[in-house]
Amino acid sequence: xxxxxxxxxxxxxxxxxxxxxxxxxxxxxxxxxxxxxxxxxxxxxxxxxxxxxxxxxxxxxxxxxxxxxxxxxxxxxxxxxxxxxxxxxxxxxxxxxxxxxxxxxxxxxxxxxxxxxxxxxxxxxxxxxxxxxxxxxxxxxxxxxxxxxxxxxxxxxxxxxxxxxxxxxxxxxxxxxxxxxxxxxxxxxxxxxxxxxxxxxxxxxxxxxxxxxxxxxxxxxxxxxxxxxxxxxxxxxxxxxxxxxxxxxxxxxxxxxxxxxxxxxxxxxxxxxxxxxxxxxxxxxxxxxxxxxxxxxxxxxxxxxxxxxxxxxxxxxxxxxxxxxxxxxxxxxxxxxxxx
Numbered sequence: 001x002x003x004x005x006x007x008x009x010x011x012x013x014x015x016x017x018x019x020x021x022x023x024x025x026x027x028x029x030x031x032x033x034x035x036x037x038x039x040x041x042x043x044x045x046x047x048x049x050x051x052x053x054x055x056x057x058x059x060x061x062x063x064x065x066x067x068x069x070x071x072x073x074x075x076x077x078x079x080x081x082x083x084x085x086x087x088x089x090x091x092x093x094x095x096x097x098x099x100x101x102x103x104x105x106x107x108x109x110x111x112x113x114x115x116x117x118x119x120x121x122x123x124x125x126x127x128x129x130x131x132x133x134x135x136x137x138x139x140x141x142x143x144x145x146x147x148x149x150x151x152x153x154x155x156x157x158x159x160x161x162x163x164x165x166x167x168x169x170x171x172x173x174x175x176x177x178x179x180x181x182x183x184x185x186x187x188x189x190x191x192x193x194x195x196x197x198x199x200x201x202x203x204x205x206x207x208x209x210x211x212x213x214x215x216x217x218x219x220x221x222x223x224x225x226x227x228x229x230x231x232x233x234x235x236x237x238x239x240x241x242x243x244x245x246x247x248x249x250x251x252x253x254x255x256x257x258x259x260x261x262x263x264x265x266x267x268x269x270x271x272x273x274x275x276x277x278x279x280x281x282x283x284x285x286x287x288x289x290x291x292x293x294x295x296x297x298x299x300x301x302x303x304x305x306x307x308x309x310x311x312x313x314x315x316x317x318x319x320x321x322x323x324x325x326x327x328x329x330x331x332x333x334x335x336x337x338x339x340x
Contacts, residue, residue, distance in 0.1 A: 005048050010042055065305065066122045069081075107124075131197060150307055151163045151164075172204060173206070182336065186242055189206050190246060191225070191249045218241075223235060246258075248275070268288055276290045
């Protein structure tokens with residue numbers, strides 16, 4: 001029995017792009033006669049039949065872009081949506097926003113629903129459970145079917161698509177370096193589990209800054225938050241240690257750390273300095289206000305949607321994925337104290 005083949009299979013066997021195979025099977029004038037004959041002969045031999053309905057749906061432009069986010073509670077994602085929406089509207093597109101709620105199953109179902117022709121392309125930040133499972137077949141299937149896909153913030157390098165990210169290593173380094181320069185040596189890190197890529201990268205930056213100062217990383221000063229458990233109780237554990245500062249990888253963790261410090265009679269920033277991540281309303285209006293890493297979510301959203309629309313409207317024969325890295329800034333507020 002002959003194997004069941006796909007466009008991706010044919011492309012791999014004949015050493016051409018999936019776009020070339022697709023155009024050859026449509027008898028496009030863009031493809032040489034020799035290449036078309038090779039591809040069509042291979043397809044005929046293996047009785048390849050394209051999914052005509054799927055192709056028809058995909059070829060009908062909807063001017064709609066699907067956006068899948070892990071959750072909405074973080075200020076960062078709301079700013080990303082604003083950037084995506086503005087960039088989309090400028091080009092005559094609309095957006096449909098869905099949430100995976102950090103669930104692998106829901107992410108798979110939502111991708112399947114949106115990729116059946118409902119949208120022209122997708123912008124996705126990967127769910128925590130998907131990262132934990134390390135099962136990315138639903139994304140790989142989108143890529144093989146040539147559905148335009150942009151990953152942002154939480155990305156996986158092995159998925160062959162465009163990506164827009166923050167320099168998370170640089171951001172973690174910048175925050176930790178600032179604390180070290182202000183004579184803070186016992187720096188607690190409140191972070192995510194290792195499978196959440198952004199937290200792992202910010203931890204790399206934290207450790208890099210410590211190494212430069214010949215300070216050994218102390219595992220007792222690092223808490224990987226399990227959001228299925230009490231966040232407050234987990235953060236409280238670092239306050240049983242001798243710490244003089246906290247770097248938290250999001251503003252919710254930073255605000256909770258600051259509240260715990262005050263409840264223990266510690267003064268912020270004199271006794272304990274606090275730096276968070278994401279310049280949202282929590283950071284701005286906490287008392288004291290929180291020094292934070294500004295991620296520029298609006299810029300990230302605009303970059304992502306502009307890249308996606310370019311992919312949708314300018315299909316190239318040879319597709320080369322691009323990665324855009326956005327730098328971050330340290331916004332100084334009341335929760336840190338410069339050395340005198």
